[in-house]
Amino acid sequence: MKVVVDTTKCKDHGQCVFAAPDVFQLGDDGHLVFDAEPDDALRDDVEEAADVCPLQAISVEG
Structure with a gap:
């Protein structure tokens, strides 16, 4: 499994x-x-x- 975070979307809300x-x-x-x-x-x-990411900045691959 690979976790991808779009750092242009992420605002460090922490959810x-x-x-x-x-x-x-x-x-x-x-x-x-x-x-x-x-x-x-x-x-x-x-x-x-x-x-739960409010900006949907996280995706899971694999």
């Missing part, structure tokens, strides 16, 4: 962090950091994060 904290975090500077290739066991959480 993804609540849905999938093992994949998404807000860095010390308040900007999103994420694991682009998380374990497939986290797929449900990542898909939930994509669903």
